[in-house]
Amino acid sequence: MDDFLLRALLGGVGVALVAGPLGSFVVWRRMAYFGDTLAHAALLGVALGFLLNININLGVVVVCVVLALALVALQQQRRFATDTLLGILSHSTLAIGLVALAFLEGVRVDLMSYLFGDILAMMPADLYWIYGGGALALTLLMAIWRPLLSLTVHEELARVEGVPVVAIRLIYMVLIALVIAVAMKVIGVLLITSLLIIPAATARYFAHTPEQMALLAALIGAVAVAAGLWGSLQWDLPAGPAVVVAAAILFFAGPYWGARRC
Amino acid sequence: MSTAPLVARQPLLSAEAIGVDFDGRTVLDGVSLQLYRGDIVTLIGPNGAGKSTLVRVLLGLLPAQRGRVWQAPGCRIGYVPQRLQIDPILPLTVARFLTLGIAAPQRRLQALLDEVGAGQLLMATVSTLSGGELQRVLLARALLREPDLLFLDEPVQGVDVTGQSELYALIGDLRQRYHCAILMVSHDLHLVMAATDEVICLNHTVCCSGHPERVLIDPAYRRLFPLAPAGLALYTHHHDGLCDSCHLREPIGDN
Numbered sequence: 474m475d476d477f478l479l480r481a482l483l484g485g486v487g488v489a490l491v492a493g494p495l496g497s498f499v500v501w502r503r504m505a506y507f508g509d510t511l512a513h514a515a516l517l518g519v520a521l522g523f524l525l526n527i528n529i530n531l532g533v534v535v536v537c538v539v540l541a542l543a544l545v546a547l548q549q550q551r552r553f554a555t556d557t558l559l560g561i562l563s564h565s566t567l568a569i570g571l572v573a574l575a576f577l578e579g580v581r582v583d584l585m586s587y588l589f590g591d592i593l594a595m596m597p598a599d600l601y602w603i604y605g606g607g608a609l610a611l612t613l614l615m616a617i618w619r620p621l622l623s624l625t626v627h628e629e630l631a632r633v634e635g636v637p638v639v640a641i642r643l644i645y646m647v648l649i650a651l652v653i654a655v656a657m658k659v660i661g662v663l664l665i666t667s668l669l670i671i672p673a674a675t676a677r678y679f680a681h682t683p684e685q686m687a688l689l690a691a692l693i694g695a696v697a698v699a700a701g702l703w704g705s706l707q708w709d710l711p712a713g714p715a716v717v718v719a720a721a722i723l724f725f726a727g728p729y730w731g732a733r734r735c
Numbered sequence: 736m737s738t739a740p741l742v743a744r745q746p747l748l749s750a751e752a753i754g755v756d757f758d759g760r761t762v763l764d765g766v767s768l769q770l771y772r773g774d775i776v777t778l779i780g781p782n783g784a785g786k787s788t789l790v791r792v793l794l795g796l797l798p799a800q801r802g803r804v805w806q807a808p809g810c811r812i813g814y815v816p817q818r819l820q821i822d823p824i825l826p827l828t829v830a831r832f833l834t835l836g837i838a839a840p841q842r843r844l845q846a847l848l849d850e851v852g853a854g855q856l857l858m859a860t861v862s863t864l865s866g867g868e869l870q871r872v873l874l875a876r877a878l879l880r881e882p883d884l885l886f887l888d889e890p891v892q893g894v895d896v897t898g899q900s901e902l903y904a905l906i907g908d909l910r911q912r913y914h915c916a917i918l919m920v921s922h923d924l925h926l927v928m929a930a931t932d933e934v935i936c937l938n939h940t941v942c943c944s945g946h947p948e949r950v951l952i953d954p955a956y957r958r959l960f961p962l963a964p965a966g967l968a969l970y971t972h973h974h975d976g977l978c979d980s981c982h983l984r985e986p987i988g989d990n
Contacts, residue, residue: 502823623835626821629796633814634836634880680826681860 479596479703481712483502484603485698488656489668491607493691494614496669497676497683502626504511506543506556508666510563511653514540515662516570523577534654540566541650545643590661593712599659610652617641622683628705664713668694671720678727697723746771746918747807747884748851754801755785764940766802770884770916777927777947778920780937781959782943786920789937790888790968793918810884813877817888817920819869823862824920829853833862833876847875850912851905866893870902877911885909887919891926903930924951924960 499505515533522532529661540562547558615619620641624631634639656665672694673686680686700723746769755763771777778786782814791797793804794814823829833844841857848854853871856864864872870890877885890906891899907930910917921927924934928947935944942955950956 501822503822540842625825626827626832626835627816627819629791629794630814630816632796632837633794633812633982636836658874666811674824677824681832682826682828686826 477593477595478706480597480600481592482702484595484600484697485660485664485702485716486601487600487607487696488660488665489672489694489698490691491603491652492656492665492668493672493676493689493694494611494687495645495652496673496694497687497690498614498625499649499669500673500677501683504555504559505670506559507649508564508653508669509564510544510559511537511540511561511650512662512666513567513570515654515657517573517676518565518570520570520573520577522534524573525608530658533658534651536566537650537654538647541646542643545639545646548642549639580713590658591713592660592664592716593705595659602655603659604650606655610648611714613644616663617644621645661713664716667717667720668697671717671724672697675720675724675727678730693723694720738755744771745807747810749805750791750793750802751805752802753789753799753804755788755792755799761939763792763799764801766937766941768935768941768944770918772883772916773910773914774933775919775931776933776935777924777931778918778935778937779922779927780942781922784959785923786937787888790886790918790920794886800870811880811882812884813880813882813885813915815877815885815890819873820835821862821936827861829861829864829872830861830980832872833879836876837879839879844846844875844879847942848872849876851875851878852901867895867898867902870894871905874905874909879910881913883914883915884914885917887917889920889922891921899926903908903927906930915977924956940955941983960969 499507517530518533518536520532521527523535525532532615543557544555544562547553547562553561571695620631623634623636624638624641628638633716653662653665653669658714660734673690674692676689680689697720698716701719702712704710704719705712705715748770751767753763753766754761757798766785766789768776778789780786781902788797792799795804795811821832829848830841830844833839833847845854848857848871851871851874853868856872858870859891861867861869861872870892874887874890877887887906891902898979903926906917906919909915919927919931924947927934928951931947933945934947934950936942936950936953936956936959938959942959943950943953945953959963
């Protein structure tokens with residue numbers, strides 16, 4: 474197997490293993506559009522990176538984290554539902570990003586490479602980021618697992634029972650913003666948002682506990698990555714979209730397979 | 736009975752002159768109440784009277800703009816929220832749901848579910864439970880903490896009439912067994928009469944309060960619930976015609 478393909482497989486599987494458990498909470502908390510919102514905000518990060526002459530990746534990470542914090546703050550008031558807030562933040566950050574880019578005369582930004590990174594162009598350094606950062610993210614998620622699950626089920630009940638609701642939610646949002654921001658650069662926004670949501674939804678057909686769902690989501694994501702890359706090699710398909718298609722096929726096949734097992 | 740605290744009996748929770756405004760609209764004003772161990776106090780009032788808001792203030796979920804809430808130190812609280820909707824995409828068994836707050840061995844969970852009449856549900860998926868089953872499971876989760884104070888917000892919502900009286904009988908039993916104070920919210924006095932010691936009739940302020948049978952014939956109660964069946968038509972209420980908000984006795988806490 475070629476080196477670049479092996480790296481793509483290792484990197485993609487690494488991201489899938491992290492995305493499964495994190496993505497389970499994304500679907501449980503009905504935040505499926507958070508990833509897309511962050512992707513739009515990333516454009517603003519790129520623009521700020523150029524304008525302020527700082528590292529572009531740093532710009533993206535900072536803007537994503539700020540957006541996550543803003544969302545937590547806005548969720549404190551109860552007038553607007555989360556999906557409304559996500560819509561507002563998503564489009565306004567995209568627009569601000571476009572406005573900011575207009576100030577950059579003579580700078581041509583290849584947005585595509587920032588937003589739709591290429592899994593086949595994975596570097597060895599990217600692998601360190603994925604596995605190091607991923608292990609850290611999963612450790613943190615495990616540490617807040619129970620209180621996060623509790624507040625996902627009923628926030629006020631969790632508060633009465635002594636869960637530091639705002640702190641836990643804050644940690645989770647920043648965690649997921651960081652994972653998306655880093656993964657976006659390496660494997661592309663389409664791939665990371667898909668790996669968060671589709672395998673988690675597929676896992677629901679087979680899981681009986683939240684933990685089973687998180688583990689199965691990680692495995693299903695890894696299978697989708699392998700299958701997608703295989704298809705890409707076999708039929709010369711674009712690698713990222715092929716992985717997403719593989720994940721979608723697993724999702725639509727899930728109920729039939731699940732039904733047969735029963 | 737409205738236990739007039741002649742003897743120095745420490746309340747578990749005491750609220751004094753609570754006031755809450757939402758967008759300049761007064762939701763609660765000058766509401767005082769005290770909860771004593773072993774008592775069941777029922778909060779009744781029409782929709783939008785501020786019942787759930789008061790419960791949220793007492794639980795510390797919502798800050799009161801006026802007044803203050805005092806809680807006995809070390810007082811453990813159990814809470815049964817009005818609504819709990821679990822998305823079917825979250826696979827959660829009842830056993831797991833019960834232990835989200837604190838860990839407990841399976842045997843204890845089974846005993847608790849048996850106690851609230853939901854013994855067969857330990858391994859059921861929460862999102863598939865009926866309204867009555869869910870209320871019993873929520874009650875079990877609150878009891879797992881061995882509460883000193885139990886808050887029940889509309890505990891019989893979505894339960895049929897037979898189930899309702901069963902649940903109220905159960906709540907009466909729990910008070911004996913756990914020797915806790917219970918505050919529950921209801922919008923039907925007749926159903927809770929048998930199970931309650933004191934009724935507080937709330938419509939932004941305390942309209943009247945006291946023993947359920949006396950509240951039932953209070954003009955303030957009749958004004959709030961004009962269509963409620965006059966269960967005790969034989970009684971004529973002695974009313975001087977001057978007092979508009981008719982306090983059967985002074986609201987607790989004002990003494």
